Amino acid sequence: MVAALLFLVPAADTLLPGSPVLPPGARDLWPGDAVVSRGRRSTVVGHDHGGAGGETGAGGVKLDDVARRADVAGLRVSAVLGRPVRPLIVVPDSAAEAARLAGVARLDGLAAVADGGRVILVPELFASLNPTGKNVVLAHELTHVVAGTDRLPVWLYEGFADYVGYRDAGLPVATAAAELAAEVRAGRLPSALPGPDAFAADGRDPDRLARAYQAAWLACRFLADRFGERTLVRLYREAQAAGVDRALASLGLSVATLTARWRAYVRDQLA
Numbered sequence: 209m210v211a212a213l214l215f216l217v218p219a220a221d222t223l224l225p226g227s228p229v230l231p232p233g234a235r236d237l238w239p240g241d242a243v244v245s246r247g248r249r250s251t252v253v254g255h256d257h258g259g260a261g262g263e264t265g266a267g268g269v270k271l272d273d274v275a276r277r278a279d280v281a282g283l284r285v286s287a288v289l290g291r292p293v294r295p296l297i298v299v300p301d302s303a304a305e306a307a308r309l310a311g312v313a314r315l316d317g318l319a320a321v322a323d324g325g326r327v328i329l330v331p332e333l334f335a336s337l338n339p340t341g342k343n344v345v346l347a348h349e350l351t352h353v354v355a356g357t358d359r360l361p362v363w364l365y366e367g368f369a370d371y372v373g374y375r376d377a378g379l380p381v382a383t384a385a386a387e388l389a390a391e392v393r394a395g396r397l398p399s400a401l402p403g404p405d406a407f408a409a410d411g412r413d414p415d416r417l418a419r420a421y422q423a424a425w426l427a428c429r430f431l432a433d434r435f436g437e438r439t440l441v442r443l444y445r446e447a448q449a450a451g452v453d454r455a456l457a458s459l460g461l462s463v464a465t466l467t468a469r470w471r472a473y474v475r476d477q478l479a
């Protein structure tokens with residue numbers, strides 16, 4: 209019933225009368241105050257601020273630009289996971305509204321968050337990223353949406369999302385993992401795969417959170433380099449079904465042996 213109130217801005221495709229207007233996850237957003245931009249496969253929903261064609265979302269985030277980037281990110285996720293991806297991106301007006309939509313207290317330090325079948329942008333931070341960063345963030349969050357995170361250790365699902373996010377970004381490893389590289393060059397190599405504490409938002413030390421993501425990324429990048437990307441994807445699915453220990457055992461690894469080999473890989477890549 210909300211759909212009839214939406215102001216639609218078809219971009220790459222044209223909506224036919226009577227065709228489904230919005231996917232689940234966006235239908236009940238902001239009745240009477242929503243604007244939609246469509247890419248080839250993506251749908252982006254924001255507040256209607258009355259800009260020409262409803263093109264401008266909150267915080268300088270342009271919905272058409274997000275739709276184009278979401279198309280690119282969706283193809284990257286699709287290439288790794290081997291299934292079609294139809295991104296749904298929600299652009300609220302503020303970090304506070306993003307947190308409310310995601311049902312969490314705050315979203316410190318995040319540019320976007322996966323929430324069920326959709327990605328919610330944190331407009332202030334997303335707008336501050338360069339184009340490469342925006343594409344990486346969208347591919348990262350879409351990976352969570354498509355691959356799921358249940359029953360997995362945090363290093364695996366965050367590392368896997370960054371693996372997909374950075375796979376086609378064209379960034380040198382030491383650039384994408386700059387904060388961890390600084391630690392390694394100072395002689396401090398992480399001793400364990402990052403756990404939930406390492407990913408807890410800490411406004412006082414944003415580098416710490418960055419290092420946790422980078423450490424997790426390099427664990428998955430190591431697995432893909434050593435065993436192949438398809439094996440990494442299979443490991444991810446096996447870990448969801450049977451637990452990470454069983455999944456690693458199928459590669460002849462335990463968490464301890466993976467940790468040892470990951471540490472050597474981190475030193476090799478970043479020192």
Ligand SMILES: [Zn+2]
Nearest residue numbers: 348352366369
């Ligand atoms: Zn994530």
